[in-house]
Amino acid sequence: MSSSTSGPQPPTNPSADDERAKQAEAAAMQRYAEVSLKSVPIPEGVDPNKRATVGEAAKMVKPEDLLKVHQTPCAREGFLTGIGSGAAVGFLRYIAGAPIPKSANWAVGSGVGVCILAYEYCQYQRRVERYNMKRVVEVVSKKQSELKKQEEEKRQQLQAAQEEAARKAAEKKWYKPW
Numbered sequence: 001m002s003s004s005t006s007g008p009q010p011p012t013n014p015s016a017d018d019e020r021a022k023q024a025e026a027a028a029m030q031r032y033a034e035v036s037l038k039s040v041p042i043p044e045g046v047d048p049n050k051r052a053t054v055g056e057a058a059k060m061v062k063p064e065d066l067l068k069v070h071q072t073p074c075a076r077e078g079f080l081t082g083i084g085s086g087a088a089v090g091f092l093r094y095i096a097g098a099p100i101p102k103s104a105n106w107a108v109g110s111g112v113g114v115c116i117l118a119y120e121y122c123q124y125q126r127r128v129e130r131y132n133m134k135r136v137v138e139v140v141s142k143k144q145s146e147l148k149k150q151e152e153e154k155r156q157q158l159q160a161a162q163e164e165a166a167r168k169a170a171e172k173k174w175y176k177p178w
Contacts, residue, residue, distance in 0.1 A: 017148070021141035028137045073126060078119030086111020 042048050043060075070076050090107020094100065 017073040020143065021138070024141050025134070025137050028133065072120050074122030077122050078115045081118035082111045082113075082115025085114040 013018075070079070086107045089110040090103045093103035095105045098106070
C-alpha cells in the first residue's frame with residue numbers, strides 16, 4: 001500500500017494562473033477607478049471617435065460640476081500652488097516698480113499658468129503611480145505563480161521520493177538469512 005492518503009490536489013493549469021492574474025489586475029484597477037475621478041458616460045448621438053469642440057465640451061459641464069471642482073484629483077493642489085505663486089509674482093512686480101494694475105495682471109496671468117502647470121504635473125504623477133501599481137500587481141502575481149510552481153515541483157519530488165522508498169521497501173526481503 002504505497003499510495004499516499006493526502007487529499008486530492010487541484011490540477012495546476014497555467015491558463016488558470018493567467019486567469020487569476022487577470023482577475024487580480026482587474027480588481028486592482030476597479031479599486032483604483034473607485035478612488036479616481038468618476039467618469040461620465042458619453043451621451044447618445046455623440047460619436048466617441050469624433051474630435052470634440054469647445055462648445056460640446058461646455059454643454060457637458062453642469063453647474064453642480066463647478067461646485068465640486070475642488071473634489072477632483074489634483075485640482076486643490078493646482079489651485080493652491082497657482083494662488084500662492086500668482087500672489088508672489090504680483091507682489092514682486094509691484095515691489096520692482098510696476099503700477100498696481102500691471103502687477104495685478106501679472107499676478108493673475110502667472111497664477112493661472114502655474115495652476116495649470118501644477119495640475120498637469122500632479123496628473124502626470126498620478127499616471128506614473130497608476131503604471132507603477134499595475135506593474136506591482138503584475139510582478140506579485142508572477143511571483144505567486146512561480147512560488148506555486150516551485151511548491152508543486154517540491155511536492156512532486158517528495159512524492160516521487162516516497163514512492164521510490166516504498167518500492168525499495170517492497171523489494172527488500174522480509175527474511176534475513178544469516
